[in-house]
Amino acid sequence: MAEIQEKDSGERKKGQQKKFQIHVDFTPMVDMNMLLITFFMLCTTMSKPQTMEISMPRKDVVPEQEQNKVKESKAITVLLGMDSKVYYYFGKPDYEHPESVTETDFSADGLRKVLIGRNEEVVNKIREIKRKKDNLEISEEEYQNQAAEIRADKNSPVVMIKATEFSKYKDLIDALDEMQICNIGRYAIADITPGDLRVLQDLTHAGYTSDLKEVVIERETPQ
Amino acid sequence: MSKKIKKQSTFIDMTAMSDVTVLLLTFFMLTSTFIQKEPVQVTPPQSVSEIKIPETNIMSILVEKDGKVFMSLDKQTDRWNVLKKMGELYNVEFTDGELKKFSLIPSFGVPIHGMQKFLSLPSEEQDKIIMDYGIPSDSTNNELKNWVKFSRESNAELVIAIKADSDTPYFTIRDLMNTLQDLRENRYNLITSLRDMPSEHH
Numbered sequence: 470m471a472e473i474q475e476k477d478s479g480e481r482k483k484g485q486q487k488k489f490q491i492h493v494d495f496t497p498m499v500d501m502n503m504l505l506i507t508f509f510m511l512c513t514t515m516s517k518p519q520t521m522e523i524s525m526p527r528k529d530v531v532p533e534q535e536q537n538k539v540k541e542s543k544a545i546t547v548l549l550g551m552d553s554k555v556y557y558y559f560g561k562p563d564y565e566h567p568e569s570v571t572e573t574d575f576s577a578d579g580l581r582k583v584l585i586g587r588n589e590e591v592v593n594k595i596r597e598i599k600r601k602k603d604n605l606e607i608s609e610e611e612y613q614n615q616a617a618e619i620r621a622d623k624n625s626p627v628v629m630i631k632a633t634e635f636s637k638y639k640d641l642i643d644a645l646d647e648m649q650i651c652n653i654g655r656y657a658i659a660d661i662t663p664g665d666l667r668v669l670q671d672l673t674h675a676g677y678t679s680d681l682k683e684v685v686i687e688r689e690t691p692q
Numbered sequence: 693m694s695k696k697i698k699k700q701s702t703f704i705d706m707t708a709m710s711d712v713t714v715l716l717l718t719f720f721m722l723t724s725t726f727i728q729k730e731p732v733q734v735t736p737p738q739s740v741s742e743i744k745i746p747e748t749n750i751m752s753i754l755v756e757k758d759g760k761v762f763m764s765l766d767k768q769t770d771r772w773n774v775l776k777k778m779g780e781l782y783n784v785e786f787t788d789g790e791l792k793k794f795s796l797i798p799s800f801g802v803p804i805h806g807m808q809k810f811l812s813l814p815s816e817e818q819d820k821i822i823m824d825y826g827i828p829s830d831s832t833n834n835e836l837k838n839w840v841k842f843s844r845e846s847n848a849e850l851v852i853a854i855k856a857d858s859d860t861p862y863f864t865i866r867d868l869m870n871t872l873q874d875l876r877e878n879r880y881n882l883i884t885s886l887r888d889m890p891s892e893h894h
Contacts, residue, residue, distance in 0.1 A: 495706030502713035506720060513724030520853060520881035521741040525873055549862070632862045638755075639858035641865065642737040642884060649740055658869075 521645060525658070545587060546629045547580065547644060548665055549636035551675060555580050555644070559587075564664055567671035575643045584651040587626050594619045595652050620654025628656040631665060728764070731799050731822040732756045737858035739884035749849045751840070752883070754799070755856035759864040760826030761836055762801030765843055765850075771795040773846040774839065778804055781838060801826050804835055829871065837871050844877070852880035 541560040548556040548570070556570050557580065563569040573579040585592055595616055602612040630644050641658070648656045669675075725747075734754055754762040765771050772795040779786045782804045786794070790811050794800070797818070802810045802825040810818060810825075829836035843850055852872065856865060872880060 492703060492705075493707075494703075495710040496704075498710045499706050499713055502710065502717055506713060506717050509717065509720040509724060512726060513720070514727050518736065518745055518855075518883050519739065519741055519886045520743050520745045520883050521739055522743055522879070522881055524879045525869060526878070632866070634861070634863050636862040637858065638856045638860040638862060638865050639737040641862060642739055642858070642882065645882075646739045646741070646887075 521642070523645070523658075540627075543624070543626045544629065545584070545626050546631060546665070548661070548669060549630070549632040549640045549644060550669060550673070551633070551635040553637070553640055553643075555640075556669060556672070557583060562664060562668055564668055567668050570668050570672055572672070575640075575647065580644075580647055581651060584626075584628070584647060584653060588651055588653055591619055591622060591625050591652050591654075616652075617654070620652055622654070625655055626653065628653050629659045630656060631659050631661040633661055633666065633669070728798060729819075730754060730764070731762050731801055731819070732760070734855055734857045736855055736883050736885050738887035740887055741884060742886065743881075745853055745881060745883065746851055749847065749851055750853050751843050751850045752853040752855055753836075753840075753868065754801075755854065755860050755864060755868065756823075756826070757857045757859050759860065760801070760823075761829050761868070762799055762822075762826060763836070763839055763843075764799035765847075766798065767847065768795040770843060770846045770850075771797075771800075774842045775807075777842040777845070778835075778838060782835075784808065803828050829867065831867075834871060836868075837875060840872065840877065841875055844875070852877055853883050854880055855883040 544560055546558055546562070550556055550572075553575065555573050555575060557573065558570045571583075573583065575581075598607065598612055598615050598619070601607045602609065607615070628648060630641070632641055632644075645656075647653075732754065734756060748766060750764075750766050752764050754764065756762070765774065772791050775786060775791055775794045778784075784804055784807065786808070790808060793811050794807075797815075799822075801822055806825070810821075813821070827836045827839060828834070840852075854865075854868065872878075
């Protein structure tokens with residue numbers, strides 16, 4: 470592993486000590502380190518997973534007068550359908566006219582465009598303070614506080630996300646993601662109503678009402 | 693006099709190489725965290741959310757594509773307490789040995805009545821069969837609800853993290869959310885993998 474080499478310097482003066490050069494062979498050390506690196510690379514993860522924090526409302530029954538009433542003009546309902554299709558309508562649904570519900574998807578020109586269009590005021594304000602932050606006029610913390618305030622504005626739209634039985638978890642996350650991208654501060658995940666399902670069925674004829682029967686029966690039995 | 697060919701020693705100095713590898717090793721040791729063994733492979737959906745999950749005190753609920761539910765707790769003492777309480781509730785008596793064995797496995801997911809049999813198996817066997825079980829979480833036999841309830845009783849600081857596969861049907865998630873809502877667990881994390889924020893186009 471280590472060898473001591475006599476320095477061959479030809480003639481030596483009398484009385485001068487022999488000079489040795491010490492070589493330590495590091496090859497086994499390198500081998501071992503490489504092995505350890507491989508082990509660490511295979512058995513560990515570099516990044517922690519990301520999360521999305523959500524708060525759900527309590528299940529307790531809230532008295533009618535304390536319930537948050539949403540202004541009809543500000544309400545957007547997003548319905549998650551089959552095969553990652555999304556449907557939306559503004560305000561109250563018009564059950565007589567299924568065309569009032571529009572089909573779209575999660576692409577940039579789909580739901581996002583609609584939501585940003587509806588949320589223009591907030592989006593512009595956020596863009597403004599983001600510019601300020603980029604110019605170092607306000608700190609990151611101030612930016613976060615101001616952004617939260619703008620998003621929670623009373624006049625901002627309220628989005629109700631209602632998922633059908635046919636949607637996947639991914640669709641729900643995508644929908645929640647759109648809320649974040651479009652700076653929508655007020656949104657909720659709500660249960661789908663039989664009326665919504667019926668409208669979807671009238672619009673698409675895709676079998677949304679197959680579980681509607683169940684819902685209707687469930688609702689009728691207590692009476 | 694015979695002519696002697698001078699032998700040149702091929703000696704490569706590995707010191708520098710060793711320096712580099714030690715540096716890399718240190719880097720990997722400091723920046724990485726160990727992959728937790730999970731009973732099933734789950735691909736979480738992508739999202740733009742950049743919030744990181746806390747490192748300790750996590751109760752994670754793993755939801756597989758078919759709706760099978762598994763749980764993991766990161767503290768041994770919690771696992772010990774929870775199994776003990778579950779045993780008392782469902783009239784299954786666990787010995788100290790079984791409790792000890794259970795507290796050494798980070799993730800679990802077998803019905804409580806099959807737990808003793810499961811714990812008696814060697815660990816390779818356990819890994820093989822756990823994916824066929826899952827914690828019962830339907831309305832007739834909601835063991836998951838009690839697992840979560842007792843975990844909370846054991847450690848009030850637990851943060852709930854739901855890691856579900858992107859193809860999980862929505863109603864499975866809704867049932868899980870309803871279960872948590874019944875327990876007044878209204879704040880939780882949904883684990884996602886990172887996706888880039890789409891650039892704004894005007």
